Every structure is written in structure tokens, then in C-alpha cells.
Amino acid sequence: MPKAAIDLTARAHAWLRPVLAPGATALDATCGNGHDTLFLARAVAPGGSVHAFDLQDVAIERSRRRLDGAATGAQLHWYHQDHAGLAAELTGVRLNAAMFNLGWLPRSDSDLITTPGSTTAALTAAVALLRPGGRVTIICYRGHAGGASETAAVQAWLERTQACVLAREPDEPADPAPLLYVLTKERETD
Numbered sequence: 139m140p141k142a143a144i145d146l147t148a149r150a151h152a153w154l155r156p157v158l159a160p161g162a163t164a165l166d167a168t169c170g171n172g173h174d175t176l177f178l179a180r181a182v183a184p185g186g187s188v189h190a191f192d193l194q195d196v197a198i199e200r201s202r203r204r205l206d207g208a209a210t211g212a213q214l215h216w217y218h219q220d221h222a223g224l225a226a227e228l229t230g231v232r233l234n235a236a237m238f239n240l241g242w243l244p245r246s247d248s249d250l251i252t253t254p255g256s257t258t259a260a261l262t263a264a265v266a267l268l269r270p271g272g273r274v275t276i277i278c279y280r281g282h283a284g285g286a287s288e289t290a291a292v293q294a295w296l297e298r299t300q301a302c303v304l305a306r307e308p309d310e311p312a313d314p315a316p317l318l319y320v321l322t323k324e325r326e327t328d
């Protein structure tokens with residue numbers, strides 16, 4: 139995916155670090171080349187687990203190889219399937235964090251991109267599994283064909299989700315710079 143002026147992946151990791159600790163549970167909804175999965179695995183180890191989805195075989199293979207090489211000690215669960223079906227796979231799982239790094243897989247078929255219907259279905263499912271105080275990050279890329287309409291669908295979804303938006307970065311994005319959204323689910327109060 140194109141590089142943003144600020145590194146939004148690094149920013150997403152920074153937003154998630156405070157809600158991750160050894161023993162925590164995380165979701166990587168688009169594992170791609172495994173960079174985010176590796177970050178999550180390191181943050182939840184030892185004793186934690188990461189659930190990683192991707193539609194492409196090559197993405198699962200690359201991510202597995204990266205994680206095998208890193209031997210983080212986290213429990214890893216791989217799902218070679220559409221993340222829209224994540225609720226059926228993650229029955230009983232409660233998430234501390236979820237990452238959605240949208241778009242296409244670098245060094246691969248750039249026609250295979252995340253799409254509005256699957257993305258918003260998966261976001262709804264992830265928010266339902268999120269623990270109070272947990273966080274979800276979404277990186278939307280607007281520069282490729284389909285990117286602007288997916289971003290518009292995510293923005294419309296943000297209007298109706300029960301999660302609240304903690305941040306959007308950058309503050310003043312140039313068009314069509316990528317956007318990072320950070321969501322949280324309110325902690326229950328007494």
C-alpha cells in the first residue's frame with residue numbers, strides 16, 4: 139500500500155499498545171505480510187493469542203513464515219477466509235484489540251482488495267467481541283480504485299457503530315492520503 143506522510147501503521151500500533159499485555163487476545167482482520175500480526179503477537183506474549191484472517195493463501199503463508207521465524211510465544215490462530223465470517227469462527231472469544239489494515243497486499247495482486255460489504259460486516263463483528271476499554275484500529279487507503287468508496291462506507295458505518303471514535307489521523311489529511319481511525323468501546327460504569 140502507498141506510504142502515508144506519517145506512518146499510520148506505527149501510529150495504529152502506538153494506539154493499541156496501552157490495551158495489550160501478556161495474556162491478551164487480539165484480532166488481525168487482514169494479516170497480509172504479517173507485520174501487524176507480529177506486532178500483536180509480541181504485545182500479547184506470553185500467554186496471549188492472536189486470531190489472523192486473510193482471504194489470500196499467499197498472505198497466510200507469508201504471515202505464518204514471519205511469525206514462525208519470530209517465535210513470539212503467543213498462540214496463533216490462522217483463518218484463510220473472508221473476515222466477514224469472523225463471528226462464526228470466534229465464538230466465545232473476547233478481544234482486547236483488533237486491527238483492520240485495509241486495501242491490497244503489497245507484492246501481490248493489487249486487484250484483490252478489501253471491499254465495503256465485507257469490511258463493515260467484519261467491523262461490526264469485531265466491535266461486538268471487543269472488551270470494554272478495548273480498541274480497534276482501521277487504516278483506510280483512498281488512492282486506489284475502490285479505496286474512496288470503501289472509505290466512505292467505513293465513515294458511514296462509524297456513524298452507526300456503538301463504538302466511539304477516539305481519534306482520526308492525520309488531523310488535516312491531504313486528499314487522497316490514507317486515514318487511521320481508532321475506536322473504543324466504553325467501559326461499563328457502576
Ligand SMILES: C[S@@+](CC[C@H](N)C(=O)[O-])C[C@H]1O[C@@H](n2cnc3c(N)ncnc32)[C@H](O)[C@@H]1O
Nearest residue numbers: 168169170171172173174192193220221243252
Ligand atoms: C494492506 S494488506 C494488510 C497488511 C497487513 N496487515 C500487514 O501487516 O502486512 C490488506 C490485506 O487484506 C486482505 N483481504 C482483502 N479482502 C479481505 C477479506 N474480505 N477478508 C480477509 N482479508 C482480506 C488482502 O488479501 C491483503 O492481504
